[in-house]
Amino acid sequence: MSTTGQVITCKAAVCWAAGEELKIEEIEVAPPGAHEVRVKILYTGICHTDEYTRSGKDPEGVFPVVLGHEGGGIVESVGEGVTNVKPGDHVIPLYTAECRECKFCKSGKTNLCGKVRATQGQGLMPDSTSRFKCKGQSLFHFMGTSTFSQYTVVADVSIVAVNETAPLQRVCLLGCGITTAWGAVAKLPAPGVKDSTVAVFGCGAIGLGVIETARTHGASRIIAVDTNPNKESWAKKFGAQEFVNPAQLGDKRIQDYLIEITDGGLDFTFDCTGNVNVMRAALEACHKGWGVSSIIGVAPAGHEISTRPFQLVTGRVWRGVAFGGVKGRTEIPGLVDEYLAGKIKIDEYVTHSRKFEEINEGFHDMHAGDCIRCVVDMTTI
Numbered sequence: 001m002s003t004t005g006q007v008i009t010c011k012a013a014v015c016w017a018a019g020e021e022l023k024i025e026e027i028e029v030a031p032p033g034a035h036e037v038r039v040k041i042l043y044t045g046i047c048h049t050d051e052y053t054r055s056g057k058d059p060e061g062v063f064p065v066v067l068g069h070e071g072g073g074i075v076e077s078v079g080e081g082v083t084n085v086k087p088g089d090h091v092i093p094l095y096t097a098e099c100r101e102c103k104f105c106k107s108g109k110t111n112l113c114g115k116v117r118a119t120q121g122q123g124l125m126p127d128s129t130s131r132f133k134c135k136g137q138s139l140f141h142f143m144g145t146s147t148f149s150q151y152t153v154v155a156d157v158s159i160v161a162v163n164e165t166a167p168l169q170r171v172c173l174l175g176c177g178i179t180t181a182w183g184a185v186a187k188l189p190a191p192g193v194k195d196s197t198v199a200v201f202g203c204g205a206i207g208l209g210v211i212e213t214a215r216t217h218g219a220s221r222i223i224a225v226d227t228n229p230n231k232e233s234w235a236k237k238f239g240a241q242e243f244v245n246p247a248q249l250g251d252k253r254i255q256d257y258l259i260e261i262t263d264g265g266l267d268f269t270f271d272c273t274g275n276v277n278v279m280r281a282a283l284e285a286c287h288k289g290w291g292v293s294s295i296i297g298v299a300p301a302g303h304e305i306s307t308r309p310f311q312l313v314t315g316r317v318w319r320g321v322a323f324g325g326v327k328g329r330t331e332i333p334g335l336v337d338e339y340l341a342g343k344i345k346i347d348e349y350v351t352h353s354r355k356f357e358e359i360n361e362g363f364h365d366m367h368a369g370d371c372i373r374c375v376v377d378m379t380t381i
């Protein structure tokens with residue numbers, strides 16, 4: 001029986017309040033409005049940003065909410081005026097929209113579309129309402145995606161169809177982590193990291209992806225930095241030649257050590273931790289005159305970065321990047337094809353798989369130190 005135009009009752013993992021575990025609830029998902037798409041989510045990754053918001057560290061966090069932004073699914077139905085996807089398409093929801101009409105999209109300078117960002121940050125659809133209800137209460141959306149629900153509704157500018165032969169339990173990770181890491185390196189202005197020295201701070205999925213992309217883009221030397229000694233073998237497997245544990249340097253600061261072993265500092269550094277002290281170290285480990293440091297990590301509410309302005313006066317550049325600077329509707333289909341052609345790794349990041357009913361264990365996995373990415377099968381309930 002067709003569900004088009006009907007309210008769908010399904011299961012979702014609801015976070016009722018900051019710091020609480022998720023609770024699997026029966027929820028009602030309204031049909032998509034104009035320029036909206038309802039998606040059956042089959043798989044979702046758990047990203048550290050989901051945990052960041054769950055824990056209450058996100059200044060934009062609103063509750064009760066359906067978290068999740070690294071999903072893969074199939075279009076169930078579309079609202080009026082939707083032309084970019086159709087029922088049955090295999091899709092990846094995008095937390096960075098791409099409307100192709102706003103001043104950001106048209107600038108050619110950024111992937112940060114402005115079309116739905118304001119309401120997305122409030123946990124609402126573009127018309128400032130929610131499509132989710134639980135026990136009569138409205139639930140907030142998250143990052144315009146809410147992939148921890150068996151059905152979700154997203155704006156049409158926030159979704160892309162991908163090659164149907166691609167396994168959704170793998171390419172869902174292109175919804176955030178792997179694309180973020182790939183773009184942060186591959187989309188640097190030419191010549192990028194080719195023949196350059198690189199240091200990557202934090203070797204989770206993001207850091208490992210940065211290491212991998214730096215390797216495939218011809219970096220001459222890649223140094224991985226992580227306080228977790230178990231990450232050394234991971235970093236080397238993805239392409240780092242050296243591994244430094246800052247906790248083992250005694251009184252020496254990590255930036256001073258890196259400057260010492262690289263004849264004045266790195267050409268490129270990347271923060272993949274979200275720790276503002278690490279962000280500072282990554283900037284200060286850059287070479288005078290030309291070193292570029294990219295902030296990828298997301299810092300808790302109230303945390304601020306600082307350094308001596310002299311670090312910038314003397315030619316180091318501090319930048320940040322969201323979703324790797326990638327325009328999702330335009331570029332993700334190509335990344336899926338590159339994965340299918342064996343040019344981009346995804347399988348290697350998946351260390352844990354969980355049933356939907358085990359989603360909280362998936363969050364605990366992230367804290368155990370041996371989890372790179374956990375993929376949740378949304379069809380097990």
Ligand SMILES: NC(=O)C1=CN([C@@H]2O[C@H](COP(=O)(O)OP(=O)(O)OC[C@H]3O[C@@H](n4cnc5c(N)ncnc54)[C@H](OP(=O)(O)O)[C@@H]3O)[C@@H](O)[C@H]2O)C=CC1
Pocket residue numbers: 047048049052176177180201202203204205206207225226227228231246272273274275278295296297298299321322323324369371372
């Ligand atoms: N800008 C963007 O678009 C995106 C940003 N993010 C953000 O990127 C960050 C990284 O994500 P992810 O890779 O999933 O996270 P992980 O937690 O898996 O990886 C971070 C790694 O850094 C290590 N670490 C912690 N403290 C330090 C330190 N002081 N010095 C060196 N290493 C340290 C951690 O060790 P341990 O395991 O012991 O904690 C861990 O190995 C997060 O802040 C996430 O929110 C994610 C996706 C997109």
Ligand SMILES: N[C@@H](CCC(=O)N[C@@H](CSC=O)C(=O)NCC(=O)O)C(=O)O
Pocket residue numbers: 047048049050058059060061096112117176298322323
């Ligand atoms: N809401 C937070 C900031 C969260 C943040 O920086 N998100 C990243 C993506 S992290 C993905 O896992 C991002 O793309 N930000 C750009 C955006 O427009 O949201 C806060 O308010 O500090």
Ligand SMILES: [Zn+2]
Pocket residue numbers: 047048049050069070176177
């Ligand atoms: Zn993420």
Ligand SMILES: [Zn+2]
Pocket residue numbers: 097098099100101102103104105106112113114115
């Ligand atoms: Zn736009």
